[in-house]
Amino acid sequence: MTVATTSLAPANSTRGEWARFGAFLIRPVLPDRAEPFRLSHAVPVMRLLLLDLLVMGLLLSIAGLAMLSGIDIPETALAGMEMGAMLVVFAVLVAPITEEAMFRGWVSGRPGHVLAVLILGAAALVMTSDLTRSEAEVNWKAIAVAGTALVGAILAVILLRNRGAMGWFQRLFPLFFWISCALFAAIHLLNFAEAEWWTILPLVLPQFSVGMMLGYLRVNYGLWSSMLLHILHNGAFISLVLLATGAK
Structure with a gap:
């Protein structure tokens, strides 16, 4: 059985890649799986x-023009931090x-990827809900939850690696x-x-x-x-x- 990897024609130039991206935004289509890894x-x-x-x-x-016109733009959290x-x-x-794993790991639509992100997300919720407990208890539980979730996520990806997008x-x-x-x-x-x-x-x-x-x-x-x-x-x-x- 042939597995579809992409629905868009390959691009041979920067302009072509941008046009390919534009076509994707107009009609987002999910292939069964991404193209195999290549350095190219x-x-x-x-x-x-x-x-x-x-x-x-x-x-x-x-943003610069807005500031020059007198509009007050709030500073980001980085503004008050020392850039060490x-x-x-x-x-x-x-x-x-981390953000790519959580926000885009699942958009492949493949069962292993979706399940892995759900496991990690559930673990994050459990860890967040325990922030009111003592520091020592939170730290030990956080380590246990994070480790278990990571192993579970890896197993989900490995065991379901041959499944294409649902x-x-x-x-x-x-x-x-x-x-x-x-x-x-x-x-x-x-x-x-x-x-x-x-x-x-x-x-x-x-x-x-x-x-x-x-x-x-x-x-x-x-x-x-x-x-x-x-x-x-x-x-x-x-x-x-x-x-x-x-x-x-």
């Missing part, structure tokens, strides 16, 4: 990174890998795709803790925009490709923050 697939990631940087540049320019090595590593490596999930994929983009943007509202959420929705447009690109890469080229773009995106942002901090 780093090229589409770089093409989407260029598009991402152009979009981010446009949005930053709009641990924070940089977390922002550039840990956060992108048919019902493919039919509802456009809905799931846009939900994943919206959730990814919404979680970043927490970066503006002191502002009312409805007043800062425009400020998470960058996350919504890159979320669309990450989702496109994830379902067509694999989770590694969305992780790579996410790492490069955060790396570019942190580099700007470091340059701005160093210039002061």
